[in-house]
Amino acid sequence: MIAAPAFAQDAAPAGPAAPPSAFTVTGGATLISDYRFRGLSQTNTHAAIQGTIGVSHSSGLYIGTWGSSIDDYIAAGSDQEIDLYGGYKKTVAGWAFDGGMLYYFYSGNAKGTTTDFFEPYLNASHTFGPVGVKVGLNYSWKQHALRCDYDPRCPGARQDNLYTYGELSGAIPHTGVTITGHIGETWGRSYLTNGLKDYTDWSLTAAYTWKSLTFSVAYVDTDVKQGEIVSPSGRNIGKAGVVGGVGIAF
Structure with a gap:
């Protein structure tokens, strides 16, 4: 059983290595422990299971999907959010630009409800020494x-919504821990507000990554006042909270 592979290798020398795939x-x-969308709980402050898969090309084009369990007050009785996305990434003068459609x-x-919507996005990121912006x-x-x-x-049968945000991130030396600070603003009256x-x-x-696992803990808060945004059960879904998570990449 050991000799057979060696013989096959001697009899048929390996050809040139195949070029790496342009797709990843x-x-x-x-x-x-709680799915927060722009600071607001989508699970009535309870736990959620989430998953994602994506395909990217060396040209910068990519497509994918991301999903999460949600509480049924989010979208007229639905218990699952599925985000489909596609976009393009390109680096110019050290800045990584990323734009696409969700x-x-x-x-x-x-039945008879309209809950699905489109959302274009654009962001830019850059690393300045140990700090990412x-x-x-x-x-x-x-x-x-x-x-x-x-x-x-x-009032009105249709509304729009704008979300702007900024982030700073950096690693704590010799710990493997990355810290990320985020602040965002949601503009305009809509279902999302x-x-x-x-x-x-x-x-x-x-966040801390070990092999294919990532462990995270976050403090999340909003300036939503008590009683302004509540779930049908009466929970203040915009209140401050600590969110823990564990993820696996493959």
């Missing part, structure tokens, strides 16, 4: 899924 496939899964799809929502925006044009005419402050004109979210996250 990545994926992963995460268990997180489509938020909520499976199993109530990232700025970006997401904008959803007026769509029926963003309507919030259930609230008298938000529960009828509020705008609100601010911020977070501080520590």
